[in-house]
Amino acid sequence: MLTKDFIRLTGTSLLAHKLRSFLTMLGISIGITAVVLLTSIGEGLYKFVLSEFTQFGTTLVGINPGKVTTFGMSMGVFGSVRPLTISDAEALKQLSFAKSVVPLVQGNAEVEGNGRTRRTTVYGVGSAFPETFSMKVGAGRFLPDDDPTAPRAFVVLGYKVKQELFANTNPLGQRVRIGGDRYRVIGTMEAKGQVLGFDLDDTVYIPAARGLDLFNRDSLMEIDILYKEGTNVDRVVAGIKRILKSRHGRDDVTITTQEQMLKVLGSILNVLTFAVGAIGSISLLVGGIGIITIMTISVNERTTEIGLLRALGAKQTQVLSLFLGEAIVLSAIGGAVGLLLGVGLAQLLHAMLPALPVHTPWTFVMFAEGLAITIGLVAGVLPARRAARLDPVEALRAE
Amino acid sequence: MIKLEKIHRNFQVGDQIVHALDDINIIINDGEYVSVMGPSGSGKSTLLNLLGLLDQPSSGKYYLNGGDVTELDEDRQASTRNKNIGFVFQVFHLIPRLTAAENIELPLVLAGVDEEIRKQRVNHALESMNLMERAQHKPPQLSGGQRQRVAIARATIMEPSVLLADEPTGNLDQKAGLNVIETLEQLNQHGITLIVVTHDEALGARSTRSIRMLDGRIESDNTDNKAG
Structure with a gap:
């Protein structure tokens, strides 16, 4: 099958159920929006805190009396310093x-x-x-x-x-x-x-x-x-x-270098960004389940169509990729819309609350879109495989 | 040429084994016009599915144009279906969201044929089926007869050697049915092997060879139908 035809066939079946396709995409969009928005805030915070710390330069070393032990307590409290x-x-x-x-x-x-x-x-x-x-x-x-x-x-x-x-x-x-x-x-x-x-x-x-x-x-x-x-x-x-x-x-002194501090701070803030991203991912997961649901319904509804395609000489892999393609298109478009929404909302939030630092790195954007497509792929596999494995005789008989 | 050798097809229904096809041996030459008749459950649909490579025999050999097709893997069987076999169904099986032209085009699309060539062949098919002004209509906007002619155009667009029709007039009124049958017969006169499964005695009588089935066996195989 030519790529162009593949896209056209996928497109027509998605357009045949506009509302359904739209709602499924919306699920993914909301997920991606949440991920992008939350990580943008997390990353903004990271940049903000880091710039606060590095405004004194990075070649600063602080020396404090007393040794900070592994328990994090200064021996100075015992006055033996x-x-x-x-x-x-x-x-x-x-x-x-x-x-x-x-x-x-x-x-x-x-x-x-x-x-x-x-x-x-x-x-x-x-x-x-x-x-x-x-x-x-x-x-x-x-x-x-x-x-x-x-x-x-x-x-x-x-x-x-x-x-x-x-x-x-x-x-x-x-x-x-x-x-x-x-x-x-x-x-x-x-x-x-x-x-x-x-x-x-x-x-x-x-x-x-x-x-x-x-x-x-x-x-x-x-x-x-x-x-x-x-x-x-x-x-x-x-x-x-x-x-x-x-x-x-x-x-008997504790020496804190700016480098060390930045390292520790950086790792803490990274965990924070990752954590808020993970919270956003929950809604993405729900969006993925939406795709599975819709694709399963779609395969059920189009059983005879699948049988027909097989009768016309479609290979199992072609049927598989058609349905997988639909799932991926749903998630990719949903993801792209989610990206725009997420970045837009982040900027809007920043405009309304200038104190709230917001930063959306391109790598996050790419990652989020990649994640959306991956979710589409994973969510589409099960229904698409079911479609590909249908017995054509049974499928044609279904009405 | 189609050659079936000792074909058996068994189904497991509950704990019983049903012999849908029981030792079938047939040779159908190129360009023959064969009707397969028999009561429900006699195995004629199973035979048609088997001939169309939609179903595999439990045992026996099926030679299509000299090659053993029972040995082929899924993908090869799919491409054999695509190139050598056309299906016409009782319920048309058109995809409702695609136009008549797009439905006809489907086998070419699946085979990855170039758009230019596709267009030519689809136009030619539309013309010969008298569907030119219906090309951009979707199936729900077409009459039953028109739909079946779209289906026939789709079945023949790859210029297969065999055309399998399962009750092609079953969902049509008499006039449209006759028109469809005449279309199929015309194709047969141009050399395609036409195999029609039907209940309809009148339809069966039009073929040059009539195979009657009962309980998975060939009851009679009347090679010179019209004379007999």
């Missing part, structure tokens, strides 16, 4: 691959200035903070590279704090009180927005040593190192370990 100090941070600066090293301590405190008070997040950091975390100074400058153990009482205000306390007046040179100590404002940050729910603008930055005093701590919460791009991450980790081990006497 050497604190991570500012001099540790200074020592790490000698690493050849370290572009910048930032000690970090964080807490909440009241900031008082221009006659107003605001409770905000206070970061005790080093002078390399802006370059390490890709933050930009708006006006003035960031904390200077003072003696890290006895820095001057300077403060840099986050965008929101500056707005709240000083509104439109120039805060540079003004005095503010943080936890009872007086600081001079030497700079303000550009607006940054929220990252994973943290408002990076509702912050003030003071030198790390002063932060430790303010929060009455003897250990930093974290030391962040930005290493030169192209450096092997294992070398970075080994270098950090070597220095801290020689200083602390043992390996």
Whole structure:
């Protein structure tokens, strides 16, 4: 049989039952729509979270005091850990691959200035903070590279704090009180927005040593190192370990590389995308059962036609492929419509809720269509085989 | 030429074995006009299905145009049906969603014949069946006689050597029936072997050879029907 005729014969039998064919396709369409829509949202979320994390660059390494054991609990809770100090941070600066090293301590405190008070997040950091975390100074400058153990009482205000306390007046040179100590404002940050729910603008930055005093701590919460791009991450980790081990006497810190985080995060988000895709697949399965049902009915109704085709010299394989063809056409068209609907709905959702990230990769689209066709194939096999195996004499007699 | 040798066809009905065909031996030469008659259950339909390769004998040999067709596999039998055998049924068996022309075209489509050639042959068939202005009509829009002529056109479009007709006039009024029979006889005069299964004595009497069956056996085989 010529391909053209095959398509024509398949088409006419589907068109002979327009409503039935339409409804069967609809079943598959809804399934594919669900799969595409859900995976688009999942994938959008994936991209969103990943971009949130990588906005600080991928060559960032975080060092936290205490060893995270396989139980995921920091030994730090038992207090048997050497604190991570500012001099540790200074020592790490000698690493050849370290572009910048930032000690970090964080807490909440009241900031008082221009006659107003605001409770905000206070970061005790080093002078390399802006370059390490890709933050930009708006006006003035960031904390200077003072003696890290006895820095001057300077403060840099986050965008929101500056707005709240000083509104439109120039805060540079003004005095503010943080936890009872007086600081001079030497700079303000550009607006940054929220990252994973943290408002990076509702912050003030003071030198790390002063932060430790303010929060009455003897250990930093974290030391962040930005290493030169192209450096092997294992070398970075080994270098950090070597220095801290020689200083602390043992390996009592947790080193988290951005690469590791992305890997873990990526696999979690992939599972999430896969899970929502699987939920969508349930409706696809139902659509597939719809095809089996309709094709079985179709074979029953057209028994005499099958007998006739055999009498006219149709081979069993020809009968098989005709019915299989119908099932595949139903699922392929249904799938294509579902794709359009799914992508369209995803875009519509994104237009209505811009906060909801949506992303439809082409590989998913191809995969979804392939899945639809496969479902048609699998669903069509049983009825088509029944059609092909009918005894022509019996089939012709059926009426 | 058709040659049946010691053909048996048994069916299992419940725990009984029914001998639908019991030791059938026939030779039908090319261009013969044969009627097969007999009461219901005499085995004439089974014989026709067997001749048309829709059914296999339980034992015995069937030679068609010199070759043993009982030995062929499914696909070869299908293509033998397609090329050498035409069927005309009592209930026409036209596909209702296809036009008259498309119904006639079906065997050519199944054989994978080129569209150009198909068109020519279908047009020729429509013309000779006097169906030219009905070409684009679908079966429900045609009269019984027209439908059967479409079916005959379809059965002969591959220019088979044998035409098998199972009660071809059974669903037609007398006038249309006569027209159909005359059409079949015309084809026979052009050389096709025509085998008609019928209850109708008058129809049977028109053939040049009459085979009468009873209980799966050939009761009489009257080679010179008209003279006898």
